[in-house]
Amino acid sequence: MKTGYAMLFAALLSGCATQPSSSTTTAAIPPTLYDYTIRSPSGDEMTEQALANALSDADIVLVGEWHSHPGAHLLQARLLAALYANNPRLALSMEQFTRDKQPILDQFLHGEIGEQVLIKQGNAWPNYESDYRPLVDFARQHQLDVIAANAPKSIVRCVGRYGADYLNRLPAAERKWVAQSLTLNNDKYKEKFTESMHHGDPAQSERQFAAQTSWDDTMAESMVNYLQAHPDHQIMHVAGRFHTAEGLGTASRILSRNPALKVVMVTPVTADNPVAADAPDFQVEVIPLPPRYIQEANMKAAFAHIGKRNDTLQCIGE
Template identity: 40%
Template sequence: MKSLSIAVLALLIGNLTGCAAMLSPSKENADTRPETLYESRLADASTGKVLSLEALSQKLARADVVVIGEYHGHQAAHLLQSQIQTALYRQHPQQVLSMEQFNLDKQAAVDAYLSGKTGETEFIEDSNAWPNYRASYRPLVEFARQHGLPVIAANAPATIVRCVGRTGPEHLNKLPTSEQAQLPDTPFMDTPAYREKFDATITSRHGAADDAMLERMNNTYQAQLLRDNTMASRILAAREAHPGHQIVHTTGTFHSEEHLGTVALLKQRAPNISIAVVSPVVWPADAETAPSHENQNKGDFLYFIQPLPTEFLDEDREHKAMSARFKRPSDDTCLGESS
């Protein structure tokens, strides 16, 4: 069960893991909880001041990189990402869309679709798009396609990440030179605060771990670092390939909130670039006003959203579902690993 829990956490963290129109920041809605899963409330994290979408986009306009964190599959997050993308384009049409949701080894499939060489279903199949692509990410890619904007497949290859998580960072040494060349020069660059956050997340869910569990946790963390370092390097490569363009990057919030993960590694690799982080915060059902003060370190700007429904109430059914979800295919082996 513990190994299963680590696999679940790896998915949530690694693959991490708006309403029809943004409400204006009037007195009537500034301090009210979002009424639907499409709605969000925007605020400046440093002041707690409520913002309209237009005000937010003006504050983001001069950032070299805008990172919009998300809870994967949350309707408000995906709608807001699309709204910010559009609002920023109106101010600065030189824009690049960078996405955690596509892996760098699928860049050719992304480019083929953008250039009109494949249809959408072909693109989804060829790029191994996430299952919720049509519901969540289609508007972002379509806006880029319709306006001739580059889209960067920013994440590390899924098979490599999975094998690092299973066998450790030494897996990279077994890869062909061509595959190693796609990855960052320092694929496991780290920051202490990120490791502390990761460990705290693990222990808060699962308590103390034995030696075997600690090894699995460390491998999972190295896989996480591989994702973050790859996304940071891909963003910087996009800036070099498209000078003067603003990068809009979409990612699971664990990769960006508190300016950790991908954001911290971006700053390590390129200290002079300006980065703005937009982070989601769940508005508790029993809170009368937005809990902005205790969340102000999560990003430069916050968007408050309703919590998603609880997935399981029956622990036995949850365990069976997770076992099925993470069942390893019989032919799924890493280099040097026995099946």
């Protein structure tokens, strides 16, 4: 009897091991917010390595993001590693750190301070640990320069209040934290920005665009200056999608400063938020983030709270 039970038990085990359920062999794993598909400007699907190879002759690679989108941030980290594998003369440029915090960032990269000091004294974004740590730590591990490319938010907000002439009020030590010149002409980027405004106040839109392009011009100038000092390097720059998509924002301001540079865009897209059909961008298809607001009252309350930040803003000359 014991032998019979043993043989039966062995047979059952054998059956479990050799007869997997149909669901484990045929069901496709559904995509998550971490997943993405890379496509060339012509629509061909690409691997990360193929993308890195296609970008090998670019001087600057602008990688857009929807802030806090897991798939976009995962692509950034993997692309940084793939670009480095192809060319170790690589620098990382970031919207998320400002020029005045470059010394703090350098201290972290050189092992002089810890990460929590970087986060606090460097005014790291709230999602630094989840989204930007992989990039900065890769740079730290491989001794890559990281460019704190952006203009300080307080100065940019004052430009939004008073217009581009506000920069003339800054002392010399602070004026260098913003690009020497701003691109204020009526280019396609300005048209796109103005179309996104809904308040119907042209003068206010002019001031707000001056603030917007303060970011783009400063990031562009930071990268152009870096390549002047390091002409054998490639830069990968991460920034919000609006700044990078279709070459209208930061890219156009880079090329106005040095038309000889090759600038390439890598842009996240969804079915509801594509790039233009003739855009030269490499595209990263991702699942859309959930809606931030559904009830209009909740959205208005949130924007009202954001607007109150300017109540405590102190600009020079007030």
